[in-house]
Amino acid sequence: xxxxxxxxxxxxxxxxxxxxxxxxxxxxxxxxxxxxxxxxxxxxxxxxxxxxxxxxxxxxxxxxxxxxxxxxxxxxxxxxxxxxxxxxxxxxxxxxxx
Numbered sequence: 240x241x242x243x244x245x246x247x248x249x250x251x252x253x254x255x256x257x258x259x260x261x262x263x264x265x266x267x268x269x270x271x272x273x274x275x276x277x278x279x280x281x282x283x284x285x286x287x288x289x290x291x292x293x294x295x296x297x298x299x300x301x302x303x304x305x306x307x308x309x310x311x312x313x314x315x316x317x318x319x320x321x322x323x324x325x326x327x328x329x330x331x332x333x334x335x336x337x
Contacts, residue, residue: 243268243322245302246275249293251286260286266297266305268326278327 245268252261265282267275272294280287297305305328309318312331321328 241270243270243326245297245305246272247295247297247301248275248279250279250282251290252284253286254284263330265330266328268322268328272296278325282327282329 245266247264247266250263250265252263255261265279265285267278269275269278275294276292279285279292306318308330309321309328
């Protein structure tokens with residue numbers, strides 16, 4: 240059985256005015272890049288038209304840093320919920336502008 244890993248995907252969020260968007264990294268915890276694309280396609284407000292996003296597997300140190308960041312923003316229970324359910328983490332403040 241494969242282990243889940245953290246992936247970083249560069250997303251472009253829309254609905255911020257005519258022709259405007261916000262670029263930001265989002266993090267997805269899953270088994271492989273194909274599953275990352277499946278989850279990416281279900282995230283609201285992300286522009287998906289005619290683009291294949293850049294997907295990057297995080298190194299162990301980067302993954303630990305993301306988990307620390309999630310815990311500091313939301314608490315340790317939230318990271319367990321992310322890992323059990325959707326696996327998608329959008330850093331604080333990104334959707335506040337959208």
